[in-house]
Every structure is written in C-alpha cells, then in structure tokens.
Amino acid sequence: MPILNIQLSGGLETPDGQRVALPSQAVLLQRGPVIQVTVGVGQVVAQQVLQQGGQLPPPVTGLALIDTGATTTCIDEEAAQKLQLPAIDVVTVASASHASTERNVYPISIEVAGLPIVVNAPRSVGAELKAQGLLLLIGRDVLQSCVLVYNGPAGQFTLTL
Amino acid sequence: MLDRERAYFAAHAPEWERGHPGAFVVVKNERLVGTYASIEEALAAGAHEFGLQAFLVRQLGVPPLQVRIPALTLGLLRADP
Numbered sequence: 001m002p003i004l005n006i007q008l009s010g011g012l013e014t015p016d017g018q019r020v021a022l023p024s025q026a027v028l029l030q031r032g033p034v035i036q037v038t039v040g041v042g043q044v045v046a047q048q049v050l051q052q053g054g055q056l057p058p059p060v061t062g063l064a065l066i067d068t069g070a071t072t073t074c075i076d077e078e079a080a081q082k083l084q085l086p087a088i089d090v091v092t093v094a095s096a097s098h099a100s101t102e103r104n105v106y107p108i109s110i111e112v113a114g115l116p117i118v119v120n121a122p123r124s125v126g127a128e129l130k131a132q133g134l135l136l137l138i139g140r141d142v143l144q145s146c147v148l149v150y151n152g153p154a155g156q157f158t159l160t161l
Numbered sequence: 162m163l164d165r166e167r168a169y170f171a172a173h174a175p176e177w178e179r180g181h182p183g184a185f186v187v188v189k190n191e192r193l194v195g196t197y198a199s200i201e202e203a204l205a206a207g208a209h210e211f212g213l214q215a216f217l218v219r220q221l222g223v224p225p226l227q228v229r230i231p232a233l234t235l236g237l238l239r240a241d242p
Contacts, residue, residue, distance in 0.1 A: 042204060045208040047208075048205055052209070054212055067230070069230070069231050069232055071226065071230070074230060074233065086213045089219060090163055092225075093228045093230060094229050127233055129233075129238075137230065137232075
C-alpha cells in the first residue's frame with residue numbers, strides 16, 4: 001500500500017523584507033492538508049478515446065485540498081473545460097445558507113505526486129476552485145478507500161491509498 | 162447540460178429498472194444506449210460511442226447522492242481567521 005507522508009513548510013515576509021520560516025504546525029493550520037496532483041480524463045474514457053484514434057488534452061497539474069467535509073471530489077470547472085471532460089450527469093449541490101446549485105459531473109483520474117498509482121474519481125463535481133488556488137477538493141468518495149492521519153502537533157499528515 | 166437526457170431518464174427509469182435492477186445506464190439525447198453492470202463499463206460504452214461528448218450515466222434504483230461540500234458552498238475555502 002503506497003504511503004505519502006507530508007510535512008508542509010512555509011514562511012512569511014516581515015515588513016522589512018526578511019523571510020521568516022513558520023513552524024510546520026502553523027503552515028498546516030493555514031494551508032490545510034494539500035497535495036500536488038495531476039488530473040486527466042478518467043482512465044476508462046481515455047482508453048476508449050485513444051482506441052478510436054482520438055486525442056486527449058494534456059493533463060493539468062495543481063494543488064488538491066483533502067476535504068473530509070465534502071461528500072464528493074470536486075474539480076475546478078475551468079480545468080474541466082480545458083481537459084474537455086465529458087459531462088456524465090448534473091447534480092444539485094446542497095447548501096444550508098445559499099440556494100442549491102446545479103453542477104456538472106465528470107469522470108477524472110488523479111495522480112498524486114509521490115505515489116505510484118492513479119486514482120479514478122468517476123463522478124467528480126465541477127466547481128469554481130481556481131480563485132482559491134486549488135485544482136481539486138478530494139472528498140469522501142476518494143477517501144473511502146484511503147487512510148488519512150492528520151497529525152496537527154507535528155504539522156504533518158499521512159495518506160495511504 | 163444534459164437536459165434532454167435527464168428528462169428521458171426520469172420518464173423511463175422505472176420501466177428500465179424492472180428489467181435491470183441496480184444496473185448503470187447510458188443515455189444520449191432520447192436514446193437508451195445500454196445497461197451495464199458497473200460504472201466503468203457504462204463509461205467505456207459511452208466513450209466508445211461518443212468520445213468526449215457529454216452523455217448521461219446513472220444507476221437504476223439508487224436515489225441521487227445528496228452532494229454536500231460545506232467549505233465550498235459556505236465560501237470558507239482558505240478562510241483566514
């Protein structure tokens with residue numbers, strides 16, 4: 001079982017221009033459990049397209065936030081358009097404080113940097129994530145086959161797929 | 162998106178379910194492309210016929226998943242206290 005152990009690092013700039021390193025605990029608190037991922041068309045769909053002699057857009061790389069509060073993995077809608085992902089459904093995303101909205105559903109493949117496997121998320125929801133600096137939210141549909149250990153005091157987390 | 166397919170599915174899902182309970186279906190326009198044992202088989206069939214065009218994939222007899230993404234819908238992603 002591949003294991004990914006992440007300890008985030010980072011810092012901030014003081015008013016006089018000096019860069020000060022922050023403890024990992026503070027960086028994890030600030031950024032959350034983020035990982036580098038490469039996203040492409042879902043593998044089953046990609047195989048069919050290639051067998052038919054079609055071409056696939058190049059995969060997109062970016063940051064994914066592991067979100068245990070999300071039922072479903074989300075992909076940035078702009079990236080979904082760039083990847084020419086086929087919409088395979090439309091779902092209503094419920095919200096307690098806003099009107100519910102309809103979003104497209106896409107089949108995607110996720111390659112996590114540092115792990116030698118590809119995870120398929122066949123029903124990922126399109127959402128506006130780019131403004132948050134994110135490509136993906138990894139939800140419980142993917143996490144249901146993972147072990148996630150969040151070690152706040154050490155400023156690290158471990159993901160086993 | 163997929164308005165015609167969703168309307169067609171809603172109108173015909175009960176009859177399809179009687180013959181194929183729990184199956185995954187692929188619908189394009191107002192046509193049932195086929196029924197399949199898994200979502201992977203359904204995606205392969207849809208992509209084989211339609212490539213990267215949109216097509217509907219749903220499982221019969223399963224209510225739609227209530228999608229909840231509170232950090233996104235509440236605008237709390239990257240919230241900075």
